Amino acid sequence: MAEARAQLAADPVVLSCRDLTVAYGSRIVFEGVSLEICAGQWTAVVGPNGSGKSTLLRTLAGLTPAKAGTIRLQGRRLSAWPRRERARNLAWLAQTAAPTELTAAEVVALGRFAHSGWLAHRKAEDDASMHRAMRATGSLAWAQRRLSTLSGGERQRVHLARVLAVEAPVLLLDEPTTHLDPPHQEDVARLLREQAHIGGVSVLSAIHDLSLALTADRLIVLGHRGVVGHGTVREALAGDWLSAAFCTRVDIVEHGGVHLWKPALAENGAS
Amino acid sequence: MFEWACVIVALFLGAPAAQAAGFVVRDDLDRSVTLARYPQRIVTLLPSLTETICALGACGRLVATDNYSDWPPQVKALPKAGGIDDAEIELIVSLRPDLVLLSRSQRITGRLHDLGLASFALNTDSYPEIAHTVTVIGDILGLPDRAKRLNESISEEVQAISARAIARRHGHVPTVYFEVDGPPYAAGPSSYIGELLGLLGARNIVTADLGPFPPLNPEYVVRHDPDVIFVSPSEAAHVADRPGWDRIRAIREHRVCSFIPAVRDTIVRPGPRVAQGMQAIADCLAQVSP
Amino acid sequence: MLRHAVADLGAERFECAASGRLGTWLVCCVGVTMLLTAISLLVGTTSIEESWKWLLSPDAKSSVVLWQIRLPRTVGAWFAGALLGLAGAVAQGVFRNPLAEPYLLGTASGAALGVTVCLMAADASVGGLALMGQIGVTGAACIGACAATLLTVTLSRGVLQTASLLLSGIVTAFLLSAVTSLLLLTKPEIWREMQTFLLGTTSFISWSSAILLGIVLCICIVPAVLLSRGLDALTLGEDTAQSLGLSLPWLRLTLLGIVALATSTSVGQVGIVGFVGLVAPHLVRETLSVNHRQLLIAAPLGGGALLQAADLVSRWIIRPAELPVGAVTACVGGSYLVFLLWRRSRDG
Numbered sequence: 032m033a034e035a036r037a038q039l040a041a042d043p044v045v046l047s048c049r050d051l052t053v054a055y056g057s058r059i060v061f062e063g064v065s066l067e068i069c070a071g072q073w074t075a076v077v078g079p080n081g082s083g084k085s086t087l088l089r090t091l092a093g094l095t096p097a098k099a100g101t102i103r104l105q106g107r108r109l110s111a112w113p114r115r116e117r118a119r120n121l122a123w124l125a126q127t128a129a130p131t132e133l134t135a136a137e138v139v140a141l142g143r144f145a146h147s148g149w150l151a152h153r154k155a156e157d158d159a160s161m162h163r164a165m166r167a168t169g170s171l172a173w174a175q176r177r178l179s180t181l182s183g184g185e186r187q188r189v190h191l192a193r194v195l196a197v198e199a200p201v202l203l204l205d206e207p208t209t210h211l212d213p214p215h216q217e218d219v220a221r222l223l224r225e226q227a228h229i230g231g232v233s234v235l236s237a238i239h240d241l242s243l244a245l246t247a248d249r250l251i252v253l254g255h256r257g258v259v260g261h262g263t264v265r266e267a268l269a270g271d272w273l274s275a276a277f278c279t280r281v282d283i284v285e286h287g288g289v290h291l292w293k294p295a296l297a298e299n300g301a302s
Numbered sequence: 303m304f305e306w307a308c309v310i311v312a313l314f315l316g317a318p319a320a321q322a323a324g325f326v327v328r329d330d331l332d333r334s335v336t337l338a339r340y341p342q343r344i345v346t347l348l349p350s351l352t353e354t355i356c357a358l359g360a361c362g363r364l365v366a367t368d369n370y371s372d373w374p375p376q377v378k379a380l381p382k383a384g385g386i387d388d389a390e391i392e393l394i395v396s397l398r399p400d401l402v403l404l405s406r407s408q409r410i411t412g413r414l415h416d417l418g419l420a421s422f423a424l425n426t427d428s429y430p431e432i433a434h435t436v437t438v439i440g441d442i443l444g445l446p447d448r449a450k451r452l453n454e455s456i457s458e459e460v461q462a463i464s465a466r467a468i469a470r471r472h473g474h475v476p477t478v479y480f481e482v483d484g485p486p487y488a489a490g491p492s493s494y495i496g497e498l499l500g501l502l503g504a505r506n507i508v509t510a511d512l513g514p515f516p517p518l519n520p521e522y523v524v525r526h527d528p529d530v531i532f533v534s535p536s537e538a539a540h541v542a543d544r545p546g547w548d549r550i551r552a553i554r555e556h557r558v559c560s561f562i563p564a565v566r567d568t569i570v571r572p573g574p575r576v577a578q579g580m581q582a583i584a585d586c587l588a589q590v591s592p
Numbered sequence: 593m594l595r596h597a598v599a600d601l602g603a604e605r606f607e608c609a610a611s612g613r614l615g616t617w618l619v620c621c622v623g624v625t626m627l628l629t630a631i632s633l634l635v636g637t638t639s640i641e642e643s644w645k646w647l648l649s650p651d652a653k654s655s656v657v658l659w660q661i662r663l664p665r666t667v668g669a670w671f672a673g674a675l676l677g678l679a680g681a682v683a684q685g686v687f688r689n690p691l692a693e694p695y696l697l698g699t700a701s702g703a704a705l706g707v708t709v710c711l712m713a714a715d716a717s718v719g720g721l722a723l724m725g726q727i728g729v730t731g732a733a734c735i736g737a738c739a740a741t742l743l744t745v746t747l748s749r750g751v752l753q754t755a756s757l758l759l760s761g762i763v764t765a766f767l768l769s770a771v772t773s774l775l776l777l778t779k780p781e782i783w784r785e786m787q788t789f790l791l792g793t794t795s796f797i798s799w800s801s802a803i804l805l806g807i808v809l810c811i812c813i814v815p816a817v818l819l820s821r822g823l824d825a826l827t828l829g830e831d832t833a834q835s836l837g838l839s840l841p842w843l844r845l846t847l848l849g850i851v852a853l854a855t856s857t858s859v860g861q862v863g864i865v866g867f868v869g870l871v872a873p874h875l876v877r878e879t880l881s882v883n884h885r886q887l888l889i890a891a892p893l894g895g896g897a898l899l900q901a902a903d904l905v906s907r908w909i910i911r912p913a914e915l916p917v918g919a920v921t922a923c924v925g926g927s928y929l930v931f932l933l934w935r936r937s938r939d940g
């Protein structure tokens with residue numbers, strides 16, 4: 032972990048893509064996207080439904096092949112990374128979790144798969160990572176319970192713990208706050224901020240809740256025709272990217288130092 | 303003068319009788335089949351019926367047989383009208399037969415009736431039924447005397463073979479296991495083959511209460527330790543490999559018999575060649591019995 | 593005991609609590625197996641009293657029946673059932689479908705076709721007879737089953753998509769069944785011999801068959817248990833599994849290879865026995881909640897006991913004749929599935 036951090040200090044760009052084009056069959060989701068994700072920052076990806084947030088994350092994680100363009104992880108092309116090494120350096124959280132009969136501890140232990148391998152012989156190091164991850168997400172209490180017996184929010188926290196247990200320098204999270212109640216959503220936001228600022232991890236998360244997304248360090252705003260803009264939150268607000276992406280249906284207001292979204296009013300007063 | 307008149311009247315009356323105008327016979331499906339005259343164009347759908355007709359010297363009346371009829375050799379040239387379950391109705395109809403002979407279990411009798419063809423069901427499943435079949439076919443063909451003679455000759459041959467086989471053994475009764483259609487099916491005493499074995503004085507290790515073709519537990523054969531074993535040719539090579547069978551008397555002393563398909567046909571078809579089938583079994587028993 | 597240790601917030605180790613219930617289940621299975629093995633010595637064409645007398649004072653013939661016929665038969669049946677249980681559990685994991693069973697790659701139809709071709713060749717020519725003597729029905733069934741698996745994988749163009757694999761398996765099964773039926777039409781006489789194979793039989797299991805089945809079980813179960821973590825990861829979804837560092841194509845290929853080997857060996861020795869591969873993993877999952885490592889140990893144990901019991905029933909019910917063991921497993925397995933459906937509808 033210390034090595035990862037040292038490397039990150041040397042080259043702050045951990046994940047980048049250039050001219051990325053992704054299509055499903057003949058339908059192009061986005062094209063010509065070029066991004067740079069830096070170390071120690073939490074970047075939120077926002078955009079309307081169907082703009083390709085999940086697709087972007089999946090492609091950056093190497094799960095969906097790109098039609099064109101290159102992706103580089105820590106300077107090396109993603110395709111050049113050996114599978115296990117890549118899994119140790121890049122963790123991905125799916126938007127919807129498949130139902131499973133495993134216990135929470137077993138699910139989180141799977142996060143250590145890239146480190147410990149097939150034989151499941153866990154070392155103290157693995158247990159320590161698991162413990163840290165589960166404590167951070169507040170899921171230690173139900174370590175031995177089956178996932179099917181947990182609520183949606185509890186399950187989500189277990190999956191988050193799994194991703195954290197990987198202790199990868201790059202986290203790609205697709206809707207990490209799904210099913211979580213507002214206090215826990217705030218907990219996750221704080222967790223991600225800590226991971227980024229203190230742990231030096233690069234967090235890239237797709238978030239549909241604009242108010243939460245606006246607490247991140249940087250924003251990538253996707254619209255129906257590609258990237259509307261990417262930069263700091265201040266730049267996003269100054270450039271009115273969100274308004275553009277959501278077809279002028281959202282407005283951002285500031286209240287007590289916190290940015291919130293509200294539905295935009297039309298000219299005749301209706302929303 | 304009066305005698306001449308009687309003869310002329312008798313001839314008039316007798317002529318249609320010679321043509322068997324409207325004689326009725328009952329078949330094995332319990333139907334009354336009416337025939338205008340002795341059939342001259344016959345289709346048979348069962349090999350044993352083909353053989354019976356030919357044994358009665360009426361081979362010339364056959365216009366088609368089933369796929370499996372192959373004795374006597376001249377019937378192989380006849381058109382083939384299908385197998386047991388899939389008779390070719392179009393072919394049969396096109397040949398305009400007077401009568402179609404088939405087995406009770408074939409289901410085309412209804413179709414044939416609808417198409418205006420006379421059919422007659424006859425089953426020969428056991429040794430006593432052979433004589434019955436010969437007689438009935440003799441009646442249908444108008445050859446009752448030949449049928450009687452055929453039955454007598456079959457009976458004589460069978461008895462002779464049986465007597466010779468028993469005499470040769472000087473009182474020893476060999477125990478026999480006869481496998482049919484691959485393991486584990488055995489021929490029981492109530493099956494046709496079982497009857498033949500009984501006639502030859504051999505004792506079947508299968509008891510009558512098990513039915514005609516019980517699927518036996520292989521250990522049954524080991525326990526009863528038969529003197530002679532009959533299996534199919536493909537099994538004969540490795541019957542000794544079956545677990546526990548290498549200590550069966552028949553296998554230790556190489557008393558395992560199998561029959562080539564042509565010979566096997568005489569054994570499994572209850573018909574006029576029963577004596578040949580019996581002789582084949584008897585030869586086997588003689589070779590291998592002590 | 594282990595559960596308390598983990599609930600402790602200070603605990604650094606997460607023991608995967610092998611629940612007390614799993615331990616009980618395993619002990620039960622082993623106990624049932626031993627009991628059935630003992631009973632199998634007494635069950636056959638003789639009455640229990642007579643068999644008991646044989647055990648106490650054996651002679652040459654009864655020794656053969658007890659130790660050359662009854663015991664290898666029950667041991668072989670256990671191994672065959674264990675292979676089917678393992679194959680079923682692995683198939684259900686790879687396809688993430690609780691209805692998957694060992695024959696879904698078309699192995700049953702392939703084996704049937706192999707046996708048909710072999711029997712026809714033996715009937716047709718002397719060369720064919722010699723060939724059959726060499727490989728026997730067993731070898732033909734095995735070869736047919738493997739060929740069917742290859743055909744399935746080829747049709748689905750590799751093991752990349754589980755959906756297309758399932759579909760190819762169905763296509764293969766239908767295709768090969770059709771070819772088998774066509775061949776049988778030309779030679780209906782071998783139908784009765786085919787039936788014995790198609791309905792499954794444990795009658796002719798010798799010690800060499802039982803040992804072969806045991807060896808193949810060891811060959812299959814070790815890599816399967818080693819790869820069980822991959823199956824666990826698969827339950828989280830294919831994408832998640834890939835992101836964790838799993839190579840899905842290799843995992844599937846290896847696991848399907850294990851399924852094919854286990855199934856074709858079992859089919860070669862005992863014919864087509866249905867339901868064991870489907871019911872054994874279900875039974876484990878209905879009574880316990882397990883991860884795949886535990887499932888891949890428990891399901892074979894359950895499958896073995898199931899087929900052992902079916903073998904005993906098949907020898908006992910109409911002794912000294914016997915029922916095909918596949919018919920017994922169909923009855924038992926079918927009833928169990930009906931019971932599951934009823935219970936599910938009762939619970940709403």
